[in-house]
Each structure stands twice: as structure tokens, then as C-alpha cells.
Amino acid sequence: MSGVLFDRIALIGIGLIGSSIARDAKALGLARNVVVSTRSAETLARAEELHLGTSYVASAAEAVDDADLVVVSVPVGASEAVAQQIASHLKPGAIVTDVGSTKASVIAQMAPHMPDGVHFIPGHPLAGTEKSGPDAGFEGLFRGRWCIFTPLPDTDPQALGKLKAFWTALGSRIDEMDPQHHDKVLAIVSHLPHIIAYNIVGTADDLETVTESEVIKYSASGFRDFTRLAASDPTMWRDVCLHNREAILEMLARFSEDLAYLQRAIRWGEGDKLFELFTRTRAVRRSIIEAGQDVDVPDFGRHALDKK
Amino acid sequence: MSGVLFDRIALIGIGLIGSSIARDAKALGLARNVVVSTRSAETLARAEELHLGTSYVASAAEAVDDADLVVVSVPVGASEAVAQQIASHLKPGAIVTDVGSTKASVIAQMAPHMPDGVHFIPGHPLAGTEKSGPDAGFEGLFRGRWCIFTPLPDTDPQALGKLKAFWTALGSRIDEMDPQHHDKVLAIVSHLPHIIAYNIVGTADDLETVTESEVIKYSASGFRDFTRLAASDPTMWRDVCLHNREAILEMLARFSEDLAYLQRAIRWGEGDKLFELFTRTRAVRRSIIEAGQDVDVPDFGRHALDKK
Numbered sequence: 001m002s003g004v005l006f007d008r009i010a011l012i013g014i015g016l017i018g019s020s021i022a023r024d025a026k027a028l029g030l031a032r033n034v035v036v037s038t039r040s041a042e043t044l045a046r047a048e049e050l051h052l053g054t055s056y057v058a059s060a061a062e063a064v065d066d067a068d069l070v071v072v073s074v075p076v077g078a079s080e081a082v083a084q085q086i087a088s089h090l091k092p093g094a095i096v097t098d099v100g101s102t103k104a105s106v107i108a109q110m111a112p113h114m115p116d117g118v119h120f121i122p123g124h125p126l127a128g129t130e131k132s133g134p135d136a137g138f139e140g141l142f143r144g145r146w147c148i149f150t151p152l153p154d155t156d157p158q159a160l161g162k163l164k165a166f167w168t169a170l171g172s173r174i175d176e177m178d179p180q181h182h183d184k185v186l187a188i189v190s191h192l193p194h195i196i197a198y199n200i201v202g203t204a205d206d207l208e209t210v211t212e213s214e215v216i217k218y219s220a221s222g223f224r225d226f227t228r229l230a231a232s233d234p235t236m237w238r239d240v241c242l243h244n245r246e247a248i249l250e251m252l253a254r255f256s257e258d259l260a261y262l263q264r265a266i267r268w269g270e271g272d273k274l275f276e277l278f279t280r281t282r283a284v285r286r287s288i289i290e291a292g293q294d295v296d297v298p299d300f301g302r303h304a305l306d307k308k
Numbered sequence: 309m310s311g312v313l314f315d316r317i318a319l320i321g322i323g324l325i326g327s328s329i330a331r332d333a334k335a336l337g338l339a340r341n342v343v344v345s346t347r348s349a350e351t352l353a354r355a356e357e358l359h360l361g362t363s364y365v366a367s368a369a370e371a372v373d374d375a376d377l378v379v380v381s382v383p384v385g386a387s388e389a390v391a392q393q394i395a396s397h398l399k400p401g402a403i404v405t406d407v408g409s410t411k412a413s414v415i416a417q418m419a420p421h422m423p424d425g426v427h428f429i430p431g432h433p434l435a436g437t438e439k440s441g442p443d444a445g446f447e448g449l450f451r452g453r454w455c456i457f458t459p460l461p462d463t464d465p466q467a468l469g470k471l472k473a474f475w476t477a478l479g480s481r482i483d484e485m486d487p488q489h490h491d492k493v494l495a496i497v498s499h500l501p502h503i504i505a506y507n508i509v510g511t512a513d514d515l516e517t518v519t520e521s522e523v524i525k526y527s528a529s530g531f532r533d534f535t536r537l538a539a540s541d542p543t544m545w546r547d548v549c550l551h552n553r554e555a556i557l558e559m560l561a562r563f564s565e566d567l568a569y570l571q572r573a574i575r576w577g578e579g580d581k582l583f584e585l586f587t588r589t590r591a592v593r594r595s596i597i598e599a600g601q602d603v604d605v606p607d608f609g610r611h612a613l614d615k616k
Contacts, residue, residue: 126528184518188512193534195570200504201589219602220435221409229533230593234590249575263560282540288527294532300609301610
């Protein structure tokens with residue numbers, strides 16, 4: 001139990017991230033009231049069935065009334081619309097944060113609408129799964145995961161401290177960087193991997209010489225790994241692609257350049273080049289496991305679950 | 309217990325695959341004698357420490373003496389050398405099989421050396437993890453996984469039946485196809501995914517604007533998935549690239565073409581094209597789970613193991 005940090009939290013958006021925050025806030029008693037708001041009537045009803053908050057309203061404007069903390073968890077392309085809806089209803093001194101995977105764009109969309117006296121602090125918890133919606137969230141999603149803040153130059157240190165305390169209570173490890181650097185880092189560690197995964201699954205799906213049922217049947221030999229990321233929420237990822245365009249295009253260009261080099265090595269039978277790369281990449285995996293950023297068991301530990 | 313199927317099995321190569329066959333054969337009592345052979349003195353000593361067989365010899369020629377079944381589990385580029393070494397020592401009526409991920413090349417390397425009266429039946433169990441070596445194998449690796457045979461036109465049905473019975477005893481599901489089709493199927497479900505994974509990990513490792521420690525620290529947001537395949541055995545994968553060149557280059561060309569389309573959609577902000585692809589790929593994941601080819605839990609079930 002961390003104790004009450006906010007009297008009233010408004011959650012705008014109640015998908016995987018929003019509903020995980022709700023579950024943790026409830027379990028840890030971090031707020032007296034948790035107002036849940038989402039555009040979809042169906043999702044709002046489901047959130048209520050799941051007892052995720054203490055009240056439920058369709059209107060984001062209404063939800064933020066009197067809230068001390070507002071967490072916007074929507075696809076990044078919807079950030080400006082939400083900012084416009086809530087702006088004039090925010091209480092002086094309120095903290096507004098988000099969870100979006102692109103920061104420069106979210107800041108450009110939201111900051112101009114924030115009234116004086118409201119603390120807008122962009123944030124990004126690096127957590128999630130390939131599932132989406134209020135049923136996909138769970139307690140402890142953020143435990144041990146990084147939450148990156150990209151505060152604006154005039155951010156109030158006390159408000160930032162309070163927001164950090166909230167995410168620390170959820171179990172997150174806290175980091176700070178500037179929005180542009182955040183967007184470059186995320187382009188390589190998250191956006192490019194998702195785009196590549198979507199792409200390869202699309203390529204396999206389109207083949208004429210190998211049937212789709214063969215692809216599915218034999219997918220355990222490597223392909224299935226990519227299908228997990230490629231099963232992520234299409235709206236969220238469309239928006240990420242559109243809102244971190246420059247950094248993503250830069251990473252894509254480098255990826256393609258490297259792939260052309262590899263392709264040429266395969267064509268000309270240059271085994272030493274292949275061997276050099278394949279050895280170097282093995283070391284990266286080792287570093288990730290040593291850093292505690294992945295499980296240290298073969299096949300993600302999937303083998304044990306695999307067998308009925 | 310399946311009972312004895314062969315009096316004497318010779319395992320040429322005792323890495324992840326060879327040692328898993330050894331463990332299963334022992335546990336299930338499939339052979340009276342299991343002769344283990346590998347070029348590396350160190351690996352051979354380790355195999356003996358692990359009690360993987362009933363005898364251990366460095367020479368492949370010696371190992372196959374009097375063997376009823378010979379299983380060659382070496383990097384595909386070493387197939388011809390092994391065939392040359394064992395050819396004149398094979399007993400008439402012996403079955404020789406392999407486990408290589410490329411079939412046309414293995415056939416071209418081995419078939420010409422096989423003496424009359426010996427049954428050479430190429431095979432490929434679609435099983436493994438990113439680990440390698442005799443310690444990486446385990447009982448049950450092949451359970452529920454496909455084993456594809458690519459028999460030559462003059463294959464003796466009785467010998468094929470006997471080999472299938474062996475793999476069925478290991479828990480495999482059996483399939484047959486022609487070598488060229490096998491190589492195309494594997495190019496998309498296995499070889500391309502590995503090459504793409506190796507490539508993206510290399511790209512991330514080479515960046516100047518994002519440090520390697522940042523890539524590692526934040527890898528849980530997608531990147532780490534790729535590092536698993538990119539940690540696979542470099543020798544094995546160098547050989548696969550060199551020995552399934554045509555099919556791999558074809559798949560790489562299609563992948564790059566599709567990626568250029570995606571890149572263009574990102575550059576020009578064509579959200580509908582992105583959304584269409586991202587929706588279609590989600591369905592592929594669902595089919596794989598419905599076909600029992602991956603675990604039906606978020607994040608490969610890694611979340612539970614993730615938290616210390």
C-alpha cells in the first residue's frame with residue numbers, strides 16, 4: 001500500500017494502458033476517486049463491469065472536472081482532440097500527463113491548449129503487450145518497466161515529483177530525456193521492430209508459391225515470433241507511424257541499407273561477412289539478458305507452455 | 309515407452325538437435341546402442357559427461373560402423389564432408405537421414421556419395437531454440453512439432469516407414485514435400501525471419517544517435533523479441549544463407565518491395581494503407597494461435613517470468 005497520492009484521477013482512454021493504471025491505482029489505493037472516460041459507449045460499459053473506476057462518463061470534459069491528475073491514454077493521433085475537449089475544464093494546479101509512444105508530436109498537439117496554472121508533463125511508460133482494450137490490462141504491467149518523462153523547460157519540479165511518485169508507486173523505473181531524443185530512441189527500440197514485424201507478416205501473407213496454411217502450420221520455426229508484434233493495435237500503430245515520421249524514416253533507411261549489404265553477401269556467398277554479423281548480434285542478446293530486460297530461458301520460456 | 313526401433317543409432321553431430329534426439333532415444337528406449345560422434349574433442353567429452361549415448365568416437369566413419377540408423381545433425385555446409393567420411397563405412401540396409409534446414413543442397417551434397425543398398429532419406433525437424441551445443445538439448449523438443457521428409461524418387465517405402473516411426477516416437481508430426489518446395493516454405497517461415505532479426509539487431513548496434521546501452525535498456529518495447537532469433541548459432545545460419553540462396557533472395561526481394569511501399573505510406577501520411585496492413589496481420593496471429601502453433605498468452609507468457 002502506497003497510500004493516497006491524488007484525491008481524484010481522471011483516466012481518458014481505458015485500453016490496455018489506461019485499464020492497467022486503473023487496476024494498479026485501485027489495488028494500491030493511490031486515489032480516492034478514479035473517473036473513467038472513453039468515447040466508446042461499449043468500452044465505457046465494459047470498464048464499469050470490470051469495476052475499473054469509481055465513476056464513468058463519456059465526456060472527457062466532464063471527467064476532468066475537479067481532477068488532480070489527468071492521464072490521457074489514447075492513440076497519439078487523438079491527443080489534440082482530447083486537449084481541446086478538456087482544456088477549459090481543467091482545475092488550476094491539475095497535472096495532465098499522457099502515455100504516448102511519440103513525444104514531440106504529442107507536445108505539439110497538447111501543449112498549446114493547456115491553460116496557465118495546469119501542469120502538462122508528457123510521459124511514456126514502456127510497457128504493454130500485443131493485446132488491447134480494457135480486458136487486456138492487468139495489475140503490475142508497469143512493474144520493473146521504464147517510464148520516460150520529457151518535461152517542458154518550464155515544468156514545475158514539485159508537480160513532476162508528484163507524477164514521478166505516482167509512477168514509482170506503480171512499480172516503474174523513472175527516466176527523463178528531451179522529446180526529440182525520446183522519439184529517436186523509440187524509433188529504433190519499438191517503432192522499427194513493429195513496422196518490420198507488420199511488414200514480414202504481410203509479405204508472407206501475400207505469397208503465391210507458399211500457401212497461407214503452410215505459413216501458419218510451420219510458423220514455429222521463426223515466423224511466429226514476428227506475428228506477436230504484428231498483432232498489436234492497428235489504430236495505435238498507424239498513429240505512431242504518422243506521428244514519428246522523421247525518426248522512423250531515418251531508421252528504416254539504415255535498416256534497408258544494412259539489409260542490402262546482407263543480401264549482397266548472400267548473393268555472392270560471402271560467408272565471413274554473414275558470420276561476423278551473426279556473432280555480433282548474439283552478444284546483444286546476452287547484454288539484454290544481463291541487464292534484466294528479457295527472460296533468461298530459451299524460446300522466451302514458451303516451450304513449457306507450448307505443450308498441451 | 310515405444311520400445312526398441314533400432315539396434316544401433318549413430319548420431320553425427322551432438323548440438324541442440326543431436327543431443328535432444330539422444331535424450332529422447334534414451335528416455336524412450338528406442339535403441340540398444342547410441343554412438344555419439346562429433347569433430348570437437350571438447351564437445352565429445354561434454355556429451356559423455358552428460359551420458360547422452362552408449363559410446364563416443366571422434367571419427368564419423370567409425371561411428372557409423374554397423375549402425376542401422378545414422379542421423380547427421382551438422383551445419384548444412386558440412387554435409388558433403390560427412391557423407392564422404394561415412395560413405396564406405398555404412399552397412400547395407402542402413403538408413404541415413406539428416407536434420408538440415410535446407411534440403412536441395414543437402415541432397416546435392418550427400419546423395420551422390422551414398423552407396424547402393426543404403427537408404428538416404430533427407431529430413432528436417434522444425435524444432436529448436438536460440439541456444440546451441442549439447443547442453444542446450446532437452447527431452448521433448450520435438451513433441452508436437454513438424455518433421456518434414458523430402459524423400460528421393462527411389463526411396464524404399466519400408467525404410468521411410470521405419471524412419472517415420474522413429475520421429476513419431478519422438479512426438480513429431482510427419483509431413484512430406486519435395487525438396488524445392490521445402491526450401492521455399494522454409495525461406496519464408498524460418499530463414500527470412502532469422503535474417504531480418506539479425507539485420508535489425510545489427511542496425512541498432514551501429515547507431516550513433518542512440519547508444520547501445522539505451523537500446524538494451526529500453527529493449528522491452530519490441531526490440532528484444534528480435535534478439536532471440538538473432539542469438540541463434542552463427543555457423544548454422546551462415547550455412548543456411550549460403551545453401552538456400554535462391555529462395556532466400558526471392559523472399560528478401562519481396563520483403564524489401566513491401567517495405568518500400570510501407571515506407572512510402574509513412575512518408576506521405578497514408579494512414580489508410582497502414583491501417584489496412586496492420587489489421588490484416590493481426591488475423592494471421594489469430595490463425596497461428598488457433599492452429600496451436602503458438603501459446604495463447606500475451607507477450608509469449610513472458611510477463612510472469614519477467615518479474616523477479
